[in-house]
Amino acid sequence: MIKNSSRSKFLLSMLIAGYVGYVALIALCFLLFNLSEIKRVLIDSQFYFLEINFILIIIGFILVSKFIKNLILTIPRKIIYILLGITISGVLITSFVAPQTHRIYYDEDIYQNIGQNLASLQKAQLCIDGSTVYGVYDCQNGIYNKQPYGYPYLLSIVYRLFGVSETASFIFNNFLLGFSIFIVFLITFLLFKNYKIGIFAALMYTLIPQNLLWFSTTAAEPSTALFGAIFILSLIIYLKEKSNRSLFLAIVTASFAIQFRQESILLIFVALLSIIIYKPSEFKSMRIYNAGLLLLALSFGFIIHLFVTSGDSWGTTAAKFSLDYFSHNFTVNSLFYVDNIKFPILFTLFFLSSFFAKSFLKEKILLAVWFFCFWGVFLFFYAGSYEYGADVRYSLVSYFPLVILGGLGVYQLQAFLKNNLSLKSYLNPIVGIMITISFLKFLPQVRAETQEGWGARADHLYAKEFATLLPENSIVLTHNPNMFHLWGKNAAQISLATTEKSYVNQILFHQYEEGVYLHWNFWCNAADSLQSSFCDNILNDYKVDLIKEYKENDYRYVLYRLGLKDQEEIPFQKAKYPKLESPIFNLVK
Numbered sequence: 001m002i003k004n005s006s007r008s009k010f011l012l013s014m015l016i017a018g019y020v021g022y023v024a025l026i027a028l029c030f031l032l033f034n035l036s037e038i039k040r041v042l043i044d045s046q047f048y049f050l051e052i053n054f055i056l057i058i059i060g061f062i063l064v065s066k067f068i069k070n071l072i073l074t075i076p077r078k079i080i081y082i083l084l085g086i087t088i089s090g091v092l093i094t095s096f097v098a099p100q101t102h103r104i105y106y107d108e109d110i111y112q113n114i115g116q117n118l119a120s121l122q123k124a125q126l127c128i129d130g131s132t133v134y135g136v137y138d139c140q141n142g143i144y145n146k147q148p149y150g151y152p153y154l155l156s157i158v159y160r161l162f163g164v165s166e167t168a169s170f171i172f173n174n175f176l177l178g179f180s181i182f183i184v185f186l187i188t189f190l191l192f193k194n195y196k197i198g199i200f201a202a203l204m205y206t207l208i209p210q211n212l213l214w215f216s217t218t219a220a221e222p223s224t225a226l227f228g229a230i231f232i233l234s235l236i237i238y239l240k241e242k243s244n245r246s247l248f249l250a251i252v253t254a255s256f257a258i259q260f261r262q263e264s265i266l267l268i269f270v271a272l273l274s275i276i277i278y279k280p281s282e283f284k285s286m287r288i289y290n291a292g293l294l295l296l297a298l299s300f301g302f303i304i305h306l307f308v309t310s311g312d313s314w315g316t317t318a319a320k321f322s323l324d325y326f327s328h329n330f331t332v333n334s335l336f337y338v339d340n341i342k343f344p345i346l347f348t349l350f351f352l353s354s355f356f357a358k359s360f361l362k363e364k365i366l367l368a369v370w371f372f373c374f375w376g377v378f379l380f381f382y383a384g385s386y387e388y389g390a391d392v393r394y395s396l397v398s399y400f401p402l403v404i405l406g407g408l409g410v411y412q413l414q415a416f417l418k419n420n421l422s423l424k425s426y427l428n429p430i431v432g433i434m435i436t437i438s439f440l441k442f443l444p445q446v447r448a449e450t451q452e453g454w455g456a457r458a459d460h461l462y463a464k465e466f467a468t469l470l471p472e473n474s475i476v477l478t479h480n481p482n483m484f485h486l487w488g489k490n491a492a493q494i495s496l497a498t499t500e501k502s503y504v505n506q507i508l509f510h511q512y513e514e515g516v517y518l519h520w521n522f523w524c525n526a527a528d529s530l531q532s533s534f535c536d537n538i539l540n541d542y543k544v545d546l547i548k549e550y551k552e553n554d555y556r557y558v559l560y561r562l563g564l565k566d567q568e569e570i571p572f573q574k575a576k577y578p579k580l581e582s583p584i585f586n587l588v589k
Helices: 002-032 035-063 065-073 077-096 107-121 150-162 166-192 195-206 209-214 221-241 244-257 262-278 280-284 286-298 300-309 323-335 345-356 361-380 391-416 421-440 443-447 454-467 481-486 501-511 529-541
Strands: 126-133 136-143 475-478 491-493 516-520 542-552 555-564
Touching (some): 002 286, 002 300, 035 150, 035 244, 035 286, 035 300, 065 221, 077 209, 107 126, 107 136, 107 166, 150 166, 150 221, 166 195, 209 221, 221 244, 244 286, 262 361, 323 361, 361 391, 391 421, 454 481, 475 481, 501 516, 516 529, 529 542
Antiparallel strands (some): 126 136, 516 555, 542 555
């Protein structure tokens, strides 16, 4: 007894020392290094944090594979076939009905370029001056991006397996919808032990119009929602199985899932509340605190990331979060689910009806907290309104708990009709048909490219045309070099011709013998005096030859070849390489 007591005290002391040491290590990082130095370390280390974490997730699922296998074996084969049919249908609709297009400019190009850098160079950076020589990509100057790196890391896996391409990115997100549908069913079945609830939840998730649209982009929100759900699945497995291996899986999926968007950290709150509801005695056990320390260790790079990016403006001079935004965002984001314009009201009615069920109280609390966390967080965000540009994408993270509760709502309807056996026997096909018919009015919306971001979309389209005209040993100056890097072209930030003119004149003109080019792009047309000045300065300071021009409404998209006006600058001289701390362009919302 004395030995056990001494051992427990020793382990407790070590645990406390671990937490204290962790806090001290973070404090030392900011005491000993400035933000620029920390960002350089993060550029070099984030890949390895994520790579280790992802490998641990694979190991975690292997450890609980017997539990998952036994769970799936309890599902009737007929239900598995129906689920496969729903899954395949969802993937086909998002792949071939919804247009493959970018909807957030130029965030999606940035995610892909970071994925390219993670895959090729193992560096968590956005490249502002890069080249591809004989198929080998290199980045001469990269910067640390404010967004977390979970999604770009997933893209890096795709690029390592299949090569860097936009097409691979689109197909990857298409298949994520299929995986998401499967996860919806598993969570539902694990919670309620009712495969019919799972099928209806999966069907509703498949036919949400915004899902079909956004899973046909290269945006981060689909994978953000999916990995949040994978963590919730892992959490439920742990709460059901109560083993160390399932706790390990929950921890490693948590540390990865929070690294997609800043608000993803709310998953930890959902987890803590779930443990309080299902298994409060766990907080008396040492293992939960050991697991917490493992979570912090795996998330170390992300926590440092949150600190170093906390001062970013995020495109506004006003407060990023404020009560002032609540009233407007609450009205808009509530009406979104009931006005039947972008979201089927039938799904919302099933969701609301689930709360009339007397059973499954704990499960409903878990799902309601999950929903309200990821719906409610945007009510206080300056760009959190679902009608603000393309920010309807923020609704995607609320769909998992909504449709699972919606499936429970169908179950509640069945319970209400328990005494009407003749009608009850037809209820499942009737509800399935109702769900499908309620979706049909949204099909034109799913097919539409929409006018939002037309200027940036045209810029992206014509830039791809310009890329085919660039000689192999040339470089293009543009506001968005990342998309040219994806297409295997040499590109650099346009501002260099203003802020680092000697570098452009003495290095780039010498290095790229087949020419230095100017991409007259969206930002050259936009009403932004700073960004357009970089374009105008080049026209004033260099000789220009027009290579190709397109017009879209009142915007011009042009490829120019540049020449030096001052021929004395042609001989090579070693210019100091510029080091930019952040992108000089703002992102289009």
